[in-house]
Structure formats: structure tokens, C-alpha cells
Amino acid sequence: MIEFRNLTKSYRTDAGRKVVLDNCTITFPSGKVIGLLGRNGAGKSTLLRLIAGTQDVDSGEIIRHGTVSYPIGFAGSFHPDLTGAQNARFVARIYGADTDALADYVMDFTELGEFYHMPLRTYSSGMRARLAFGISMGLPFDTYLIDEVTSVGDQAFRDKAERVFKSKISSAGAIMVSHGMGQIRSMCDEAAVLDRGKMTYFDNVNDAIAFHERNMREQQR
């Protein structure tokens, strides 16, 4: 469970102050997959970093019950000269997981074959994404923060990823950013829409999508 209390966050851009959230109080329930919708630049990724704790809030507070993951889906932390296995071991070390167990799990999950023991600079972007996703699935969290996990390999792999993900979050929760409405519909139980500093929460994903699409149309006009 993640609670926002009177949370305000804005940052400076060349075009003036950009408000991500203005005095927002909201509770993300545990044990559910919550979709996070919003236009490009609405601040969805910033919001995930706030929840993860790698970015500071302006005022208000975030209360985290249980362990929260890092924003999953970014492969930027991987070192190009290290192999997939070495990168997995590094993450295991900082999260206090069993390094060998995680390395084996990731090898199994990602199906990278011999690439798993080759430097990351030889990987395609799909392979990197698979590695990033595999590592995060091998670590136990109470809330997973997921930023745009799309096109992770072929259909068979995507099915497997979705199956593993669903079994993971049966005992945990997740907050998920995606631009694919199909993915939001199939994965999420509830959804929140972030628009111009306001967050609106919906118990029903379809209502959230309808609201989000109305926002998008308004903006186009």
C-alpha cells in the first residue's frame, strides 16, 4: 500500500514551472495492479521515481507500506562491459538477494542462451528489456513499479512474462505505466489518471481509459 498525503511536486523547465501533482492525497491499495495513465509529459515517470524514493517531493509525504521496487523496465543501470549474469549479480548484491540463485533464475527466465554470458553491449534492445524484466521478477517486492514494459521479445515470451508477472503480483501489488491501453485493460485491476497536476482514481479500468481518452481529445482541440 502506498499513501500520498498532500503531495506536491513540480520542477523547472525552460518553459516555466511544470506541475506534476498539486496537493494530492490518495491511497494505492495493496494486492492490486494499478494502471497509471496520462499524456506524454504529464509526469508519470516522475511519479514512479517519487514512489521509489529516488526523487524528492516538494511538500507532503509518501508513506510506503512494505518494500517498493525500483522503476522496472529501464535498463540504463546495466553496464555495457558486464555480462548479463554479472549485471544480474550486481542487482542481487545491492538488494541482498542470493546472487547465484538470482543469476540462475534470470538465465532461465530470459532465455538469452549464450548471450547471457556476453557483455551487454552485444545485446539488442529487446534482449536488454528481457534482462531488466527478468531481474526484477527474480526479486521479491511488495509493490512493483513498472515503467513501460512493452515488446519484450516474441509472443511466446510475452505470454510467459505475463504469466510470471501475474503470479508475482498475486501476493504483491504493482503500479504500472503504459501507453498501451490493451495492456492496461488486460493487466490492471484499477487505474489512476494523471492530468495537469491532478490525479483521478478509478475502481474501473474502463472508466479510467475513457476519462484519459477524453483528456487526450480535449488537448488536441
Place this chain on the structure above:
Amino acid sequence: MMFDLRTPRVISALVLREMSTTYGRSAAGYLWAFAEPIAGIAILTAAFSFMLRDPPLGNSFALFYATGMLPFLMYMTVSGKVSQAIQFSRPLLSYPRLTFLDAVFARFLLNAITQLVVVFTVMGGLLLMQDTRPVIDFGAIFLSFAMALSFAFGVGALNCLLFAFLPSWQMIWAVMNRPAFLISGIFFTYDSMPALLQKFLWFNPLIHVIGQMRIGVYPTYAGAYVTPWYVFLCAAIPAVAGIFFLRRYHKKILNEL
């Protein structure tokens, strides 16, 4: 929150990672750490042994310049590496489990250890080549290393902050540091300088570091001017300021600069 049981594990993970990425791809990276001081000592030895009949202390030119070059490069290398710590670990700091302090300490630890290995290897080699049996005061030498490394940490921590907020400071700092080689007593002793010059040189912490090193290597050298607490003060002030403001602003540096 900052110092808990996870911290040593996280720091060792960062050290292992930096070791295998900096030195892993080729041995050349590690050799460079030895090549730089050896080349510096060799050049100074070659140049000055033509000009002088005897080195300012002892009878080995190489040993005299080593006692200057090695602590000097130890400070220069470690402070430079620490000042890049946040930049270096930037992608990793998106793991909330890692803090900027872990990044700074890991960088300091690995590079301090590397420098100590370099210094002991080079010094050991030079001392073996001496005709006379050297009398080394290890306590004094370790005090010199402690002075060099703590000053390097302080300067590095403060620059870590300043380089992020004032990118032009990096250039200014580099220019300001250029004369450091000339005024730190690498190829002369403080005691041999005119009194007027001594008044100014005294305020350079590195001249104390190098003097302390020579106290340890030359039993007859008194180095009465050496004031360790002055160096530790010069280390503590920027270290405290750097860590204090980094603690407050590191997330801004990472996400919003």
C-alpha cells in the same frame, strides 16, 4: 537510514563493479595506475640528477622524488575520482537502495586501496634498490597517507557537489590546480625555501603531507613545520560541507539538473 547493515554489502557491490568495469576489460587500466607515478619519478630523477650533485635528502634521487610524487598523486587521483563519484554512478542511483553516500564511499575506498598498493609497490621496489638498509618509520608514513587520503576525500566530496551545480567550476579548479605540482615540495624541501616563501607555502596542505612522508622515510629529517591537524582541518571542512549539501541536494542533481 543512511548507515545500516545493508551499507557494507552495497559498497562492496559497487567496488566489485567498478573493479571489473575499469580494470576488467584489459590489464592496461590497472597498469596505468603504476605507470603514472613511475614515469613521473623517472622524469624528475633524470632531469634533476643532471642539475644537482645530491638530492635534497638522502643519496637517492629516485627515492627523494618518490616521497614527493607518490603522496601527491595519491591525493590527486583519489580526489579526482571522488569528485566524479555521483556522475560515475548516476545510472545506478535510480536504484533507491543505493545512496549517493554509497557511491562516494565506494569510489573513495577502491581508489584509496589502489593507490596504497601502488605506493607500497613502488616504494618497496625503490627501497630494495638502496645500498643502505633503510630505516622506515611506518607510523609516520601511514600518518602521511591518512593526511593525503582524508584531504582527498574532503576536496572530492565538495567538488562532487560543486561540479554538479557549477559546471564551469570544473575548469577553474583544473586551472587552479596546475601550480600544485610546483608548490607542494615534490622536488624541494620546505626547509630549503626562503622564509618569505615559507610563509605562503605553509598553507598548502600537500606540503605537509609530503613533509610527513619524508619524516617517515628519512630518519634524519625533522620536518618541524609539518602540522597534521592543519591538513585534517582542511579535509574536515569541505568533507562536512560537501556531504551536508549532497545529502540535501543529490536527488535534485540526479533528476533535475
